Amino acid sequence: MSGDGRESEGGEEEVRGARRIPGPRGAADDLDLESVPLPPLPPPGPAAPAGSVPEQSAPEQPPEPPEQSVPEPPEAPEALMTSVPDLPHRVLKALLGAWALSACSAEETAAVEEHLTVCAPCADEALRLRDAVGLLHTDASLDLDPTLRSRVMDGCLGRRPARIPVPEWAAPYDAETARLDALLRDIGDSEWHAPVRLRWFEEEREVSRRTTVAGVIGHLTAVDGLLSAALGLDDPLGGGETPLDPTERTERYWSSTHRPPTRAVREPWRAQSHELIRTASFAGRNVAEASVSYGAFAVPLQDALLDRAFECWVHGGDIADAVDYPYEAPSAAHLHRMIDLAARLLPAALAGRRRSGLAGPAKDLVTAGAPGRSVHLEIEGHGGGDWYIALDSPAAVGSPERAVAQVALDGVEFCRLAAGHISPVEAAAGQEGDREAIRDVLFATASLSRL
Numbered sequence: 001m002s003g004d005g006r007e008s009e010g011g012e013e014e015v016r017g018a019r020r021i022p023g024p025r026g027a028a029d030d031l032d033l034e035s036v037p038l039p040p041l042p043p044p045g046p047a048a049p050a051g052s053v054p055e056q057s058a059p060e061q062p063p064e065p066p067e068q069s070v071p072e073p074p075e076a077p078e079a080l081m082t083s084v085p086d087l088p089h090r091v092l093k094a095l096l097g098a099w100a101l102s103a104c105s106a107e108e109t110a111a112v113e114e115h116l117t118v119c120a121p122c123a124d125e126a127l128r129l130r131d132a133v134g135l136l137h138t139d140a141s142l143d144l145d146p147t148l149r150s151r152v153m154d155g156c157l158g159r160r161p162a163r164i165p166v167p168e169w170a171a172p173y174d175a176e177t178a179r180l181d182a183l184l185r186d187i188g189d190s191e192w193h194a195p196v197r198l199r200w201f202e203e204e205r206e207v208s209r210r211t212t213v214a215g216v217i218g219h220l221t222a223v224d225g226l227l228s229a230a231l232g233l234d235d236p237l238g239g240g241e242t243p244l245d246p247t248e249r250t251e252r253y254w255s256s257t258h259r260p261p262t263r264a265v266r267e268p269w270r271a272q273s274h275e276l277i278r279t280a281s282f283a284g285r286n287v288a289e290a291s292v293s294y295g296a297f298a299v300p301l302q303d304a305l306l307d308r309a310f311e312c313w314v315h316g317g318d319i320a321d322a323v324d325y326p327y328e329a330p331s332a333a334h335l336h337r338m339i340d341l342a343a344r345l346l347p348a349a350l351a352g353r354r355r356s357g358l359a360g361p362a363k364d365l366v367t368a369g370a371p372g373r374s375v376h377l378e379i380e381g382h383g384g385g386d387w388y389i390a391l392d393s394p395a396a397v398g399s400p401e402r403a404v405a406q407v408a409l410d411g412v413e414f415c416r417l418a419a420g421h422i423s424p425v426e427a428a429a430g431q432e433g434d435r436e437a438i439r440d441v442l443f444a445t446a447s448l449s450r451l
Helices: 012-017 088-095 095-100 106-115 120-136 147-157 169-187 215-231 248-258 263-283 285-289 301-323 331-357 413-419 435-446
Strands: 194-203 205-212 292-293 297-298 371-380 385-388 397-410 430-433
Touching: 012 194, 088 095, 088 106, 088 120, 095 106, 095 120, 095 292, 106 120, 147 169, 169 263, 169 301, 169 331, 194 301, 205 215, 215 248, 215 263, 215 292, 263 285, 263 301, 285 301, 285 430, 292 301, 297 301, 301 331, 301 413, 331 385, 331 413, 331 435, 371 435, 385 397, 397 413, 397 435, 413 435, 430 435
Parallel strands: 371 397
Antiparallel strands: 194 205, 292 297, 371 385, 397 430
């Protein structure tokens, strides 16, 4: 048969017994046999003797080849399947990181895992790397625990006590200024101009003031200056007559700075807070009772630092809300101290509201130091506890036996009420007893707030 399927006339395929080399077949209509060069013939050999060539007959058609089945692939030798590349120790150690990330080839993985069964140092390192890889895929929050700094400091001081330790009553201020400074270091330049709304209560209504992140830090700097002056340090408002009222000090500070304020306000504020803590630590025990005047009232330095810690936390939360930053409540121990300070200030706040006609009249006056009518303030959750607030006289002592009402609040919610961030009507989780007494205590708590 020819390439186009027709029978060959001259038996050209059998020339001198040459074997055909099969090639790819084209379509019947696109193969021109005339143009296909024939393969070169082998050189002729010596002439055969006469009569040695038998008579040629028509070639017999080769028999059809038997149908053959596809042979099964030979099985791999067992030694080849289980062989592990023999790599030196330094190479296997270098592969541990890729192994922990599941980035090795099958042969490398087998080699590393076999090595880990005989090399204890590499096995320990592999375990640490696998644990580290697990942290890369965690769904938990990566924000630091607010108690981390305190726990680290306690661990350090447990090993090597400080020669001049920070007084216990100054620790909340130290912690809250450090937390706020960490937030400020983490925000960009443009976020210092983010709008912040400061809120507080005056008499029976909520008031607010619009400023920026930088403006809030200026406010903290101005009011912290009251403590600086009490300790004999430089006042950020300068020399001469400076106001004692926190609002007036803030207004003067804002008006004296370049507008708009920028991140440049952070350094003076942080330096001032460090100086306050250092001075209080070196001054000794007696300085805790030094008087700090706020204009309309005065408190001991230890309470003033606690008040500044409370305001630093509250305004840190205001800044965090403005820049969409996570910000947790203080540690339970520090929050408990802040709640205790507010509870101790409530009898005087009640008396002031009564003089202004904003609270009910006193119903049972007693001598100073005697137990009087009280409201049981139950603080639940974080930093909680029980306090009894004297109702009729700031000099009376709160007493469980003379409690006429009970009000329950969450610890953070109580602090938000004392900061003027929620209204008294929204604050109470549970109330029982004299409604007028409860209302007076809740509104007196809100009246503790200020700019």
